[in-house]
Amino acid sequence: MTPAELSSALASVLDAALASGELDVPPDKKPTTIVVERPRSAEHGDYATNVALQLAKVAGRPPREIASVLAQRVAELPEVASVDVAGPGFLNITLEAAAQGELARSIVRAGEGFGRVDTMTGQRVNLEFISANPNGPLHLGHTRWAAVGDAMARVLEAAGADVVREFYINDRGVQMDRFGASLREAANGRPAPEDGYHGGYITDLAVAIIGEHPDYLELPDDEQLVVFREAGYARQLKQQQDVLSLFRTTFDVWYSERSLHESGAVERGLARLRDEGHVFESDRAIWLRTTDFDDDKDRVLVKSDGETTYFASDAAYYVDKRARGFDINIYLLGADHHGYVNRLRAIAACAGDDPDVSIEVLIGQLVKMYRGGEEVRLSKRKGDIVSLEDLVDEVGVDAARYTLCRYPVDSPLTLDLDLLVKQTNDNPVFYVQYAHARISSLLRNGSELGLTVDLDAFDPALLTHDREGDLLGILGEFPRVVASAAELREPHRVARFLEELATAYHKFYDACRVLPRGDEEPTSTHSARLVLCAATRQVLANGLGLLGVSSPERM
RNA sequence: GCCCCCGUAGCUCAGUGGAUAGAGCAGCUGCCUUCUAAGCAGUUGGUCGCACGUUCGAAUCGUGCCGGGGGCACCA
Numbered sequence: 160m161t162p163a164e165l166s167s168a169l170a171s172v173l174d175a176a177l178a179s180g181e182l183d184v185p186p187d188k189k190p191t192t193i194v195v196e197r198p199r200s201a202e203h204g205d206y207a208t209n210v211a212l213q214l215a216k217v218a219g220r221p222p223r224e225i226a227s228v229l230a231q232r233v234a235e236l237p238e239v240a241s242v243d244v245a246g247p248g249f250l251n252i253t254l255e256a257a258a259q260g261e262l263a264r265s266i267v268r269a270g271e272g273f274g275r276v277d278t279m280t281g282q283r284v285n286l287e288f289i290s291a292n293p294n295g296p297l298h299l300g301h302t303r304w305a306a307v308g309d310a311m312a313r314v315l316e317a318a319g320a321d322v323v324r325e326f327y328i329n330d331r332g333v334q335m336d337r338f339g340a341s342l343r344e345a346a347n348g349r350p351a352p353e354d355g356y357h358g359g360y361i362t363d364l365a366v367a368i369i370g371e372h373p374d375y376l377e378l379p380d381d382e383q384l385v386v387f388r389e390a391g392y393a394r395q396l397k398q399q400q401d402v403l404s405l406f407r408t409t410f411d412v413w414y415s416e417r418s419l420h421e422s423g424a425v426e427r428g429l430a431r432l433r434d435e436g437h438v439f440e441s442d443r444a445i446w447l448r449t450t451d452f453d454d455d456k457d458r459v460l461v462k463s464d465g466e467t468t469y470f471a472s473d474a475a476y477y478v479d480k481r482a483r484g485f486d487i488n489i490y491l492l493g494a495d496h497h498g499y500v501n502r503l504r505a506i507a508a509c510a511g512d513d514p515d516v517s518i519e520v521l522i523g524q525l526v527k528m529y530r531g532g533e534e535v536r537l538s539k540r541k542g543d544i545v546s547l548e549d550l551v552d553e554v555g556v557d558a559a560r561y562t563l564c565r566y567p568v569d570s571p572l573t574l575d576l577d578l579l580v581k582q583t584n585d586n587p588v589f590y591v592q593y594a595h596a597r598i599s600s601l602l603r604n605g606s607e608l609g610l611t612v613d614l615d616a617f618d619p620a621l622l623t624h625d626r627e628g629d630l631l632g633i634l635g636e637f638p639r640v641v642a643s644a645a646e647l648r649e650p651h652r653v654a655r656f657l658e659e660l661a662t663a664y665h666k667f668y669d670a671c672r673v674l675p676r677g678d679e680e681p682t683s684t685h686s687a688r689l690v691l692c693a694a695t696r697q698v699l700a701n702g703l704g705l706l707g708v709s710s711p712e713r714m
Numbered sequence: 715g716c717c718c719c720c721g722u723a724g725c726u727c728a729g730u731g732g733a734u735a736g737a738g739c740a741g742c743u744g745c746c747u748u749c750u751a752a753g754c755a756g757u758u759g760g761u762c763g764c765a766c767g768u769u770c771g772a773a774u775c776g777u778g779c780c781g782g783g784g785g786c787a788c789c790a
Contacts, residue, residue: 459788498785593752669754
């Protein structure tokens with residue numbers, strides 16, 4: 160029996176109690192769903208519900224009294240072994256071993272589908288992340304978004320959402336020209352411009368470009384800037400795409416800022432904002448009156464010299480996303496961009512949308528790194544970079560992705576590179592993967608003994624050990640974890656769940672022998688435990704898959 | 715000055731109003747002739763930054779302080 164099934168069974172019990180007149184609650188005050196929790200302490204049974212506490216006010220009776228009314232009916236459910244009224248009015252429920260063990264069979268039957276829910280079915284989500292300038296390697300800050308963004312997309316999809324992963328290429332504006340100028344200077348053996356980029360990758364890029372186009376050096380300086388900028392852009396974009404692909408992070412759409420302008424999307428965006436009546440002219444510039452909606456000050460769309468601003472691109476981009484049919488537009492931004500939030504929301508409001516619905520900005524704290532006990536500073540301009548590529552080379556894709564996904568994005572993340580490099584048990588990814596490998600090995604050994612996972616012969620009532628119950632209880636939580644990770648946009652919950660699951664499995668493994676020893680005859684208990692192992696392996700694999708981390712058969 | 719985030723064990727951090735606040739690491743002690751010891755068991759460690767409030771109940775919600783980080787451009 161899953162928690163969801165128990166919850167709906169309790170809802171029926173409540174309805175029956177109301178129908179019989181044992182309880183009197185106004186229909187509109189009845190809870191829509193009954194919350195079923197796993198108590199922290201095993202003494203409190205398999206599941207607990209606080210429904211009686213919630214009903215106390217509306218029913219006008221003491222919670223314990225309501226609880227005992229419900230308890231009598233709950234005790235009659237065939238899946239329930241016992242029920243107690245505890246504390247201020249909790250109902251503590253213990254399931255029959257067979258009812259709980261049945262879950263193992265359900266999981267193996269559902270396979271990869273176990274953990275897929277429909278809480279977000281029908282919602283179209285645009286998930287934009289990384290969105291770096293194509294003028295340098297992706298550094299560790301981007302790397303956090305690569306891991307979290309991709310995991311987020313997978314989690315939202317598991318909840319039924321229709322997700323498009325999008326990378327906005329900032330290929331327009333002053334930074335690109337500085338990039339071009341830096342390449343030109345490097346190619347000509349001159350020092351980098353004051354406001355340019357200094358990293359060693361600039362020199363490497365310049366050399367590569369000259370190798371392919373020696374004639375570039377014959378051009379006048381202003382033309383050189385353009386050709387070097389464009390050649391560098393193409394190579395850097397390709398490099399970013401390659402390294403992200405290596406990092407198992409893929410995008411459905413790479414959206415160029417230039418293309419917004421070339422396609423007329425900027426004009427269309429401006430027209431839309433004008434129609435909604437929030438555009439005005441002042442000091443020969445064109446503004447959006449974002450102060451109508453919570454912004455600190457109005458923002459310029461078109462400067463007095465006729466140039467459109469970056470803000471105009473943002474506005475047009477938003478309008479374009481809505482035109483493409485996205486209900487929810489999620490932006491993953493670094494803490495240094497938090498000033499954008501009100502602006503983005505104001506854009507949505509100015510376009511006639513409700514920003515509380517159409518815009519979600521997740522502000523992530525920056526990643527700090529320590530190496531040799533000292534903080535590693537990141538600066539692309541100075542060239543002091545730890546790139547995504549470097550990190551993958553050092554610790555591997557699995558460890559990097561898992562570590563970066565393990566924390567809520569609004570908590571600052573401190574990585575000790577020395578520790579990550581070690582690839583020891585300090586990194587929980589190994590702990591979780593090890594559980595998967597351990598079960599894989601066990602299933603291999605089992606099949607050598609002629610023991611296979613047999614769902615028809617499975618007897619769920621044999622899983623009576625405490626550790627088996629603990630494990631089953633945690634396995635049953637997986638769909639709810641996925642649903643809440645999706646709803647709260649917090650993929651790290653999946654990682655934390657996996658660690659809890661791995662712990663429960665290792666404890667079970669230590670206490671419960673799965674395969675027959677030596678010349679022992681296989682029993683139905685061995686078979687039942689094998690099904691439980693298979694179920695655990697499935698959930699570990701499904702969860703790791705949501706994080707984009709591999710599930711090794713051997714370690 | 716205004717806005718956002720954070721403050722939980724020695725360290726790094728979990729904890730979407732529930733019961734006695736948790737994990738990993740670090741320290742100490744045990745457990746491999748048997749399914750992977752990358753594991754398990756035990757033990758040490760807390761004014762949940764401070765105060766007031768909301769209620770049956772607050773680490774969690776509200777207000778105000780204290781401390782740390784970040785942001786406030788006709789920049790990109």
